[in-house]
Amino acid sequence: MLCETLAGSLIGEKQSITLNVVANRAEVLSDWAVSFGLIVTELVIKALKYAFSANVSSGHIAVTYEVTGEEWVMAIVDNGGGMPVAPDENNGIGHGNC
Secondary structure, eight states: OHHHHHHHHHSOTTOEEEEEEEEOOOOOOHHHHHHHHHHHHHHHHHIIIIISOTTOOEEEEEEEEEEETTEEEEEEEEOSOOSOSSOOTTSOSTTSOO
16 A cells, blocks of 8 residues: 555656555564555655656566565565766765765
């Protein structure tokens, strides 16, 4: 439901960006659920904001959460353009990751 809300409010009508979620059913403590929600929200927003330039008409973001026994794996991936090979030296300080 979280990803549906994010997609509905952040993906423009002219963009054909899909957001798919694949998750095992699992029970987690409420403080973990809040943390997972914040992490997913931030990473999906960053993918929508930075992965696809304004002239890109389509793209895909996948959110997965797999639980096996006591172990779990969460991944948020996109097929966007990625970071530039040579950073723009006139664009702020640091490594350009923010």
